[in-house]
Amino acid sequence: MIKVEEKLFQNRYRVDAEHPHINIGNPEVCQVECKTQQCTYCCPAGCYTREGNGRIVLITDGCLECGTCRIICTEFRNVEWEYPRGGYGILFKFG
Amino acid sequence: MDEKFDAIVVGAGPSGNAAAYTMAKAGLKVLQLERGEYPGSKNVQGAILYSDALERIIPDFREDAPLERHLIEQRMWVLDDESYVGSNYRSDEFNKPPYNRYTIIRAQFDKWFSQKVREAGALIICETTVTDLIMDRTRVIGVRTDREGGSIYADVVILADGVNSLLAKKAGFHPELHPKDVALAVKEIHFLPQETIEQRFNVGGDEGVVIEMAGKITQGMVGTGFLYTNKESLTIGVGCMLSDFKQQGTSPYALLEQMKSHPSIKPLLAGGEMKEYTAHLIPEGGYNAVPQIYGEGWLIVGDSGMFVNAVHREGSNLAMTTGRVAGETVIELAARKKPMSAANLALYRKTLDDSFVMKDLKKYRNMPEILHGNHQFFTTYPELVNRAMHTMLTVDGIDKKTKEREVRQDFRKKRSLFGLMGDAFKMWRAFE
Numbered sequence: 001m002i003k004v005e006e007k008l009f010q011n012r013y014r015v016d017a018e019h020p021h022i023n024i025g026n027p028e029v030c031q032v033e034c035k036t037q038q039c040t041y042c043c044p045a046g047c048y049t050r051e052g053n054g055r056i057v058l059i060t061d062g063c064l065e066c067g068t069c070r071i072i073c074t075e076f077r078n079v080e081w082e083y084p085r086g087g088y089g090i091l092f093k094f095g
Numbered sequence: 096m097d098e099k100f101d102a103i104v105v106g107a108g109p110s111g112n113a114a115a116y117t118m119a120k121a122g123l124k125v126l127q128l129e130r131g132e133y134p135g136s137k138n139v140q141g142a143i144l145y146s147d148a149l150e151r152i153i154p155d156f157r158e159d160a161p162l163e164r165h166l167i168e169q170r171m172w173v174l175d176d177e178s179y180v181g182s183n184y185r186s187d188e189f190n191k192p193p194y195n196r197y198t199i200i201r202a203q204f205d206k207w208f209s210q211k212v213r214e215a216g217a218l219i220i221c222e223t224t225v226t227d228l229i230m231d232r233t234r235v236i237g238v239r240t241d242r243e244g245g246s247i248y249a250d251v252v253i254l255a256d257g258v259n260s261l262l263a264k265k266a267g268f269h270p271e272l273h274p275k276d277v278a279l280a281v282k283e284i285h286f287l288p289q290e291t292i293e294q295r296f297n298v299g300g301d302e303g304v305v306i307e308m309a310g311k312i313t314q315g316m317v318g319t320g321f322l323y324t325n326k327e328s329l330t331i332g333v334g335c336m337l338s339d340f341k342q343q344g345t346s347p348y349a350l351l352e353q354m355k356s357h358p359s360i361k362p363l364l365a366g367g368e369m370k371e372y373t374a375h376l377i378p379e380g381g382y383n384a385v386p387q388i389y390g391e392g393w394l395i396v397g398d399s400g401m402f403v404n405a406v407h408r409e410g411s412n413l414a415m416t417t418g419r420v421a422g423e424t425v426i427e428l429a430a431r432k433k434p435m436s437a438a439n440l441a442l443y444r445k446t447l448d449d450s451f452v453m454k455d456l457k458k459y460r461n462m463p464e465i466l467h468g469n470h471q472f473f474t475t476y477p478e479l480v481n482r483a484m485h486t487m488l489t490v491d492g493i494d495k496k497t498k499e500r501e502v503r504q505d506f507r508k509k510r511s512l513f514g515l516m517g518d519a520f521k522m523w524r525a526f527e
Binding site: 002004007010011036038041042044046065067068070071074085087089090091092093094095 | 200205273352
């Protein structure tokens with residue numbers, strides 16, 4: 001099992017504490033209605049994890065701001081995605 | 096700030112910088128807004144710079160642009176699990192200035208480009224996210240930002256806000272991206288001593304090598320991998336269609352990890368220190384997915400407009416070209432005192448239609464569909480070609496004619512004669 005955290009550890013971030021730029025619209029939809037939960041494996045930063053009861057937990061601190069989760073949530077459009085406030089989020093050193 | 100500008104450019108990537116530079120240089124009053132701490136801090140690319148597109152904007156860019164290596168060799172690999180079949184093209188012609196292609200590191204390059212935009216006279220404000228377009232009925236008249244009192248007005252707004260382009264979507268200018276129209280690429284940068292890179296890749300001085308890869312590394316998904324040489328680092332990455340990631344259930348970082356462990360790739364990276372991991376979406380829908388790119392008081396440039404030639408791995412040059420052409424369109428209208436209406440800005444689309452940008456996209460317009468429906472190009476063929484090479488190169492007392500028959504049977508068994516001919520026809524049609 002590859003730990004994506006080890007990769008993200010190399011990156012620079014300016015985390016906007018308490019202002020996540022991505023939110024799950026209705027958590028119940030993810031837990032009950034969404035059978036595929038593709039956000040849990042498509043997100044390249046592993047921001048979405050599935051708990052034992054099927055609940056999806058989203059932690060945006062390691063977000064690479066690619067937009068994948070926004071686009072792959074095709075069935076329920078349950079991802080509310082905005083850019084971080086100016087200056088916050090990932091700070092690419094090399095890009 | 097209740098100031099009015101001739102033009103506002105949203106975003107400081109290659110397309111936004113090209114547009115802002117072109118307009119500022121011509122004397123227009125230009126404001127450029129960037130959400131990152133500095134231009135480049137949100138931008139990701141492989142990255143290869145194509146000189147031609149930049150030369151048309153800044154002819155003497157080589158004098159001070161941060162360039163890594165000029166490319167003298169291109170390797171194409173078709174990989175099976177333990178092997179690859181490849182072709183190389185290397186030429187000393189590529190060693191004669193002016194060089195045609197360079198590897199670059201985007202955070203550094205974008206900073207340099209942005210400095211040029213500033214010198215040309217544009218006002219650049221960073222750490223500012225544009226949240227909305229200000230509309231007067233159907234006409235864009237300015238932008239709202241996340242700064243206090245952040246409404247700013249202009250005759251025209253150029254959206255260079257990248258692949259996600261939330262602004263254009265919010266305004267209803269183009270529909271949401273579909274997972275089949277975007278590739279997700281992940282990439283790492285590994286640092287190694289300069290001499291090690293030069294020995295390992297058989298290059299000297301500022302010379303560089305590109306390796307483009309296809310085959311089993313994408314585990315059957317439509318996509319490619321790459322490895323580029325920078326001065327003191329290597330970038331390695333892999334990208335596949337988002338719809339395939341979704342269907343396959345593969346995580347992008349696991350795919351990259353597996354690719355890095357391929358016996359032909361691992362030794363090239365050995366001893367390197369990984370210093371950054373990035374991800375980026377690439378709009379690869381091609382010609383048929385290009386949205387409306389102009390309207391009342393607005394233009395769309397770069398990734399936001401799907402300007403990527405996926406077949407030739409070109410994007411930044413299309414970005415710079417669309418940015419420049421958008422800037423020139425605005426300059427021309429302003430000079431003739433014409434309003435920035437949709438009817439007048441249509442000149443932008445027309446100019447692009449007559450340029451390599453739309454001509455190339457049009458040429459490969461059927462490619463996305465063909466690749467989506469024919470995954471054998473990424474699985475069966477790489478396997479067959481590698482096995483054929485293995486059979487022919489293994490010396491084991493079996494005569495060559497028997498070996499040839501074995502190879503032919505292998506191809507027919509896997510893909511049938513009809514399938515083989517069909518695939519050849521499809522590829523011919525797609526490249527025609």
